[in-house]
Amino acid sequence: MQSKSxxxxxxxxxxxxxxxxxxxxxxxxxxxxGLPVFTSETHGMAQRGxxxxxxxxVGEFASPLISPGQADGLIALKAESLDQHGGYLKPxxxxxxxxxAPLTMPAAATPFYLDADRLAxxxxxxxxxxxxxxxxxxxxxxxGGFGHGSxxxxxxxxxxVLENRLKGKxxxxxxxxxxxxxxxxxxxxx
Amino acid sequence: MHKLLADSPGKKMLLLGNEAIARGAIExxxxxxxxYPGTPSxxxxxxxxxxxxxxxxxFEYSTNEKVALEVAAAAANSGLRTFCMxxxxxxxxxxxxxxxxxxxxxxxxxxxxxxxxxxxxSSQNEQDNRxxxxxxxxxxxxxxxVEEARQMTAEAFDLSEKLGEPVILxxxxxxxxxxxxxxxxxxxxxxxxGDFKKDPFNFVTVPAVSRRLHVRLLENWDKAQAxxxxxxxxxxxxxxxxxxxxxxxxxxxxxxxxxDLGIAxxxxxxxxxxxxxxPPNLIxxxxxxxxxxxxxxxGEPVMEEAVKAFAQEAGLTLPIAGKGERLFSRLYEFxxxxxxxxxxxYFGVPHAxxxxxxxxxxxxxxxxxxxxxxxxxxxxxxxxxKKAAEGRETIYPTxxxxxxxxxxxxxxMGDFLICMGSSVSTxxxxxxxxxxxVIAFIGDSTFFHSGLTGLVNAVYNNHxxxxxxxxxxxxxxxxxxxxxxxxxxNLNLSGYGRISIEAxxxxxGVEHVTVIKPYKVNKSIEAVKAALDHKGVSVIISQEMCxxxxxxxxxxxxxxxTVTDKCKNHRDCINQIGCPAFFLEGERVQINPNTCxxxxxxxxxxxxxxxxxxxxxxxG
Numbered sequence: 001m002q003s004k005s006x007x008x009x010x011x012x013x014x015x016x017x018x019x020x021x022x023x024x025x026x027x028x029x030x031x032x033x034g035l036p037v038f039t040s041e042t043h044g045m046a047q048r049g050x051x052x053x054x055x056x057x058v059g060e061f062a063s064p065l066i067s068p069g070q071a072d073g074l075i076a077l078k079a080e081s082l083d084q085h086g087g088y089l090k091p092x093x094x095x096x097x098x099x100x101a102p103l104t105m106p107a108a109a110t111p112f113y114l115d116a117d118r119l120a121x122x123x124x125x126x127x128x129x130x131x132x133x134x135x136x137x138x139x140x141x142x143x144g145g146f147g148h149g150s151x152x153x154x155x156x157x158x159x160x161v162l163e164n165r166l167k168g169k170x171x172x173x174x175x176x177x178x179x180x181x182x183x184x185x186x187x188x189x190x
Numbered sequence: 191m192h193k194l195l196a197d198s199p200g201k202k203m204l205l206l207g208n209e210a211i212a213r214g215a216i217e218x219x220x221x222x223x224x225x226y227p228g229t230p231s232x233x234x235x236x237x238x239x240x241x242x243x244x245x246x247x248x249f250e251y252s253t254n255e256k257v258a259l260e261v262a263a264a265a266a267n268s269g270l271r272t273f274c275m276x277x278x279x280x281x282x283x284x285x286x287x288x289x290x291x292x293x294x295x296x297x298x299x300x301x302x303x304x305x306x307x308x309x310x311x312s313s314q315n316e317q318d319n320r321x322x323x324x325x326x327x328x329x330x331x332x333x334x335x336v337e338e339a340r341q342m343t344a345e346a347f348d349l350s351e352k353l354g355e356p357v358i359l360x361x362x363x364x365x366x367x368x369x370x371x372x373x374x375x376x377x378x379x380x381x382x383x384g385d386f387k388k389d390p391f392n393f394v395t396v397p398a399v400s401r402r403l404h405v406r407l408l409e410n411w412d413k414a415q416a417x418x419x420x421x422x423x424x425x426x427x428x429x430x431x432x433x434x435x436x437x438x439x440x441x442x443x444x445x446x447x448x449x450d451l452g453i454a455x456x457x458x459x460x461x462x463x464x465x466x467x468x469p470p471n472l473i474x475x476x477x478x479x480x481x482x483x484x485x486x487x488x489g490e491p492v493m494e495e496a497v498k499a500f501a502q503e504a505g506l507t508l509p510i511a512g513k514g515e516r517l518f519s520r521l522y523e524f525x526x527x528x529x530x531x532x533x534x535x536y537f538g539v540p541h542a543x544x545x546x547x548x549x550x551x552x553x554x555x556x557x558x559x560x561x562x563x564x565x566x567x568x569x570x571x572x573x574x575x576k577k578a579a580e581g582r583e584t585i586y587p588t589x590x591x592x593x594x595x596x597x598x599x600x601x602x603m604g605d606f607l608i609c610m611g612s613s614v615s616t617x618x619x620x621x622x623x624x625x626x627x628v629i630a631f632i633g634d635s636t637f638f639h640s641g642l643t644g645l646v647n648a649v650y651n652n653h654x655x656x657x658x659x660x661x662x663x664x665x666x667x668x669x670x671x672x673x674x675x676x677x678x679x680n681l682n683l684s685g686y687g688r689i690s691i692e693a694x695x696x697x698x699g700v701e702h703v704t705v706i707k708p709y710k711v712n713k714s715i716e717a718v719k720a721a722l723d724h725k726g727v728s729v730i731i732s733q734e735m736c737x738x739x740x741x742x743x744x745x746x747x748x749x750x751x752t753v754t755d756k757c758k759n760h761r762d763c764i765n766q767i768g769c770p771a772f773f774l775e776g777e778r779v780q781i782n783p784n785t786c787x788x789x790x791x792x793x794x795x796x797x798x799x800x801x802x803x804x805x806x807x808x809x810g
Contacts, residue, residue, distance in 0.1 A: 014558060024204075027369060031204055039369040041206075042311065043229060049770055050560030062445040064368040067527035069544035080558065087546040109547050126784040 006059035013077030018130030023054040029153035040064040094146040096137040112188040128179035135183025208233035214343025219378035222265040224258040227668040228277030229312035230366040231305035254639040255280035266300035268384030278306040292326040293403035299347030300356040308523035318489035323466035329414040330466035334441040336370035364439045415467040423463030430456040433480030440486040443529035474504040485512035564771035565787035567734030568593040570708035572603040578718035589613035591633035611640025617655040628655035635665035635673035662736040702728035711794040749788035756800035763792040
């Protein structure tokens with residue numbers, strides 16, 4: 001059940017972390033639900049270890065970009081994204097942040113912290129930070145942490161998208177689903 | 191099957207703007223495609239390259255954009271539907287054929303895509319290529335969205351055939367690199383064999399012929415203008431008296447702003463998608479219905495100036511504005527908040543911008559600029575050159591590719607860059623104009639693109655500098671496209687030639703040519719020293735495959751290194767080469783085993799020999 005029809009989410013990190021991949025998963029989940037969706041991405045030069053940001057807009061929008069102060073949420077695959085891209089958040093917006101220890105957060109935003117780097121290392125899959133953070137974001141939303149109906153899709157929806165995308169690639173699918181679940185099973189650090 | 195070949199009209203797919211453009215070309219029955227890769231256009235050609243392996247589409251990566259357009263011009267004049275793609279600055283390289291091809295025209299539809307890059311996400315300038323429409327006299331189409339990009343690309347081929355002229359399809363990064371739902375259209379069958387009918391008095395542009403062809407071009411321009419008057423790509427939204435004229439991605443920002451400001455009943459939007467030649471009657475009628483008009487266009491005031499001229503012709507004195515203080519800037523790309531603010535200000539609508547949260551408490555973190563990858567062979571080459579040149583006063587002209595990033599500290603190897611190939615030719619100038627040692631850097635793909643002619647100039651005019659050709663076996667920055675020096679068998683492709691950079695350089699007459707393996711640090715330093723001592727033109731060819739490319743080909747044997755207890759914190763590794771696999775844990779230097787690829791350059795420069803391979807995990 002959805003309480004609204006517009007979602008604006010910023011996903012940011014560093015080239016190579018898989019920002020575009022999880023953006024794609026969220027977009028495909030929107031399509032599966034018949035919702036209009038836009039993404040706007042960083043390609044090219046910035047991907048050589050530079051900052052990568054993507055804008056995901058679900059609902060009836062015309063513009064591909066999110067305005068400062070209007071994003072419902074931010075998925076930050078690097079803690080520094082909060083400083084760089086936190087300005088996109090609307091008052092009370094949520095931020096799922098990959099960071100070893102909680103940061104000082106502006107009172108107006110609702111933070112969720114997870115040390116996804118550590119989790120990924122423990123799972124011996126250092127390239128899975130993106131999916132761990134996505135799982136963490138989805139489960140935090142489902143637990144009601146972001147406010148009711150705050151994401152356009154659920155953990156199950158993303159699992160279905162992954163199963164569809166990685167059909168026939170059993171190993172990759174299994175390790176992706178494991179990473180997603182590891183994130184989903186984690187709760188925010190305080 | 192490649193997803194863009196799906197023959198299922200009506201099917202909806204989530205596509206990147208560039209995929210939608212490739213799909214539009216396929217739907218139009220494109221038979222022939224040429225390009226030189228460049229962000230933000232690269233994924234269009236990458237997709238068509240892949241499609242060509244599964245279909246009878248002819249595709250080639252040409253050596254540069256001028257070559258790409260000339261190859262395309264011949265195909266189109268043999269009656270084939272042809273697509274030629276490039277980034278905005280690529281059209282500068284192709285400007286010579288463009289200007290006269292407009293005189294000659296085409297038989298089969300030719301669409302020339304220019305991907306402009308407002309804000310310069312991946313470019314050296316943000317020139318507005320709509321001026322090329324004016325300069326050449328060719329029609330321009332500009333999509334506002336991903337879906338429209340597909341549709342316009344397909345229709346651009348029809349338009350080109352109706353006019354007998356190439357059509358320019360102009361996109362901006364925000365359309366190229368957005369993804370959205372696209373409804374697939376029908377695929378027109380490809381006609382893959384053409385024929386060229388001799389007609390020298392229309393095809394050979396000697397002055398007497400061109401004088402006549404210019405007349406025809408102007409007639410075609412009039413024809414195009416008449417088509418723009420009725421094109422469905424030019425439409426109005428709303429019946430108000432506050433006029434807004436916009437194009438491309440600006441249209442979306444304007445539409446959202448009208449909604450957000452609640453002024454839909456007051457506004458009238460004219461969206462120009464067939465934006466050159468501008469339709470005078472349509473615009474004059476629009477102006478007549480408005481009391482004031484704002485022109486919302488990224489880049490230069492191309493439409494604004496034309497609209498003001500039309501108003502003058504029609505004797506209209508309503509206020510028309512676009513660029514200026516408290517209005518739109520000629521700098522950078524637009525964003526929704528900025529467009530909303532300008533519109534609110536211009537039309538006098540109360541407007542409270544949404545307040546972003548106060549982030550003053552969040553600790554400030556340094557910027558993270560793009561960097562050479564861990565184990566990048568360019569870093570090793572730069573280190574060798576820097577060491578070899580110690581004690582000399584140097585100038586380092588550099589060029590366009592991943593290796594440009596070597597200009598950042600701690601390497602700081604890059605002093606001058608203007609365009610593709612400029613490293614070689616500016617080295618000619620610097621070495622004559624100064625007494626400093628000039629060492630230029632160029633990548634393999636860029637060398638073929640436009641370094642060759644500079645090197646010929648250097649040998650002919652007897653210049654004195656060292657050129658370092660960074661040969662990593664691929665066109666890395668834009669996504670590992672092949673180039674004339676690449677071993678195509680690595681991609682399981684046959685039927686290609688392969689040009690040896692060393693043989694070409696020797697054939698040009700360079701006397702001092704050395705091939706180095708940059709991961710062998712001391713040997714490389716010695717080889718570069720010898721090259722620097724040579725009077726005249728010397729060339730170092732530094733050969734080592736791009737690590738990302740090697741990884742994708744499964745040719746990368748990773749053996750990570752680690753910092754042992756022998757480390758005495760000299761920190762030469764961090765301070766001199768700055769590989770991103772390094773990090774500090776407290777005061778100790780560490781290597782991230784997940785990013786280290788084992789190039790061993792750091793191990794060779796460590797004064798304590800403290801960096802060694804990670805011991806293999808014991809079984810069990």
